[in-house]
Amino acid sequence: MAATTSASSVSTYNENGVSNPPQYPLQVAKRLEKFKTTIFTQMSMLAVKHGAINLGQGFPNFDGPEFVKEAAIKAIKEGKNQYARGYGVPDLNTAVAARFKKDSGLVVDPEKEVTVTSGCTEAIAATILGLINPGDEVILFAPFYDSYEATLSMAGAKIKSITLRPPDFSIPINELKNAVSKNTRAVLMNTPHNPTGKMFTREEMDILASLCIENDVLVFSDEVYDKLAFEADHISMASLPGMYERTVTMNSLGKTFSLTGWKIGQQLQQLFRAPDSYYEELKKDYEAKKAILVEGLKTVGFVVYPSSGTYFVIADHTPFGLNNDVAFCEYLIQEVGVVAIPTSVFYLNPEDGKNLVRFTFCKDEETLREAVKRMKQKLKVLV
Structure with a gap:
């Protein structure tokens, strides 16, 4: 086999002299070499291939409220x-x-202390890149996350x-x-x-706050699920x-x-003025969905850990005999027709999460019941 090289690619030829597709050298920055296609993409592709119910990725399979969509349409028509101004x-x-x-009770200056971004992932990136040095x-x-x-x-x-760590992830x-x-x-x-659904307790947050003050440490507080707090009131770290x-x-x-595909919403200030009844109904609806999934998982044989917030629950898959979380999730998709997310990808040491999988209940009740039925x-639990 002969080969010719250039600065940008390597071309190879088989024994018949036919050129194989060029192979390009790895061009990803070294600091990002370890990051491959996300587990969400992998599981979603398998879900489509096998016709599985997707209880893995956290996007609703139902639409958001009409008043939000109407506000967007109105802004477009106007x-x-x-x-828009760069910070909102x-x-x-x-x-x-x-x-x-x-x-939270906190008064913030809308012109100096508020920045609007395209989704919270951009806010996370802007915060880290703006405040963290190599x-x-x-x-x-x-x-x-x-x-x-x-x-x-x-x-x-x-x-x-x-x-x-389970059971309470304290x-x-x-x-x-x-x-x-x-x-x-x-x-x-x-x-x-x-992914655990845990809510930090006031005691935990007080201790963390005191350590940060003592050592002059910043806190980046991701609170995207603050309105999905079921069993305790959400506490914003900035309020301590x-x-x-x-x-x-x-x-x-x-x-x-429930509009996870909307990443630009700079004209939709009406959303922040939604009546309290909207948030109350939202929690009530999700509590019903959570009950369907949690009780169903327990009946099937999972060990299900408490979830006080978000729309996720963590379960131990080991009663079913698979070696690790990735193997279990692949089996669950291919043989059962349901998607969960292996949690090992959420740890620096994947071994810490190999016994756990994450399910989401941000789906309509019919979908949740069908997933439980499958x-x-x-x-089958191994005895």
Whole structure:
């Protein structure tokens, strides 16, 4: 076999002299080499291939409220279709500040302390890239939303993780105290927590806050599921004494209004003025969906861990005899017709999550019942 090389590609020829497709050298930056196609894409592709019910990725299979869609249509028809101010149009920033005051009691300056981004993932990236220098130490709580590690790697951060473990996924306080030091630049937290559904307790947050104040540490607080808090009131980290000036609070409209595909909403200040009854009905609806999934999973034979917020639940798959979470999820899709997400991808050490899988209940009740039915029919607990 002969080969010719150039600066940009390698061409090979088989024994018949026919050129094979060129092979290009790896061009991804070294800091991102470990990050492949996301697990959500992989599982969703398998779901389509096998006709499986997708209880993996956290997007609703039902539409958002009419008043939101009508507001968007109205804005488009009124000609609000050109460049907006980079950090948000004034009315929207004011509405964000008003909602934050109503929820947390904090008064923020809409012109100096509010920035509008295209979804919370952009807010996370902007915060990390804007405040973290190469070599800065950032603490995560594992398991964590997968974009955290990728974005921190882009910033050249030194990542340290503290693992939250079942059954209650509480913060190991002694480990936290040993981890936070003068070398720590920031702690990136998420409450209510994806993927576990845990809500940080006031005691946990007070201890974290005191450590951050003592060591002059920033907190990046991802609170996108704040309106999906079922068993306790959501606490915003910025509202704790001494934390306002060192906390960046990040939030989103997509989860709250079931419109996860909308990443630009600079004209939709009406959303922040939604009546309290909307949020009450939202929680009531999700509590009913959660009950269907949780009780169904327990009946099937999963060990299901408590979820106080978000629209996710974590379950132990080991009663069914598969070696790890990825193998179980592949089996679940191919043989049962239901999608879950393996949680090992949410840890710095994948071994910490190999026994756990994540399900979502942000689906209509008929879909949830059908998924449970399939699992009851085809999953068998090993005795």
